[in-house]
Amino acid sequence: MKPRTEVDFSPLRTVFQVFNLFFKHSNHRLLAMKRNNIALISALSSFLN
Secondary structure, three states, X not given: OOOHHHHHHHHHHHHHHHHHHHHHXXXXXXXXXXXXXXXXXXXXXXXXX
C-alpha cells in the first residue's frame, strides 16, 4: 500500500501538471497577464499612497 501522504498529495500533483500544460500552451497570454498584474499593482500602490 502507498503511504498516506502520497495518496493525499497525488491530486495536487495532477493539478500542478494541468497548470504546467496550460502555462506552456499559453505563454503569450501569461506574459500579458503579468503585464496587466504589474499595471494593476502599480495603480493600486499609487492609489493607496
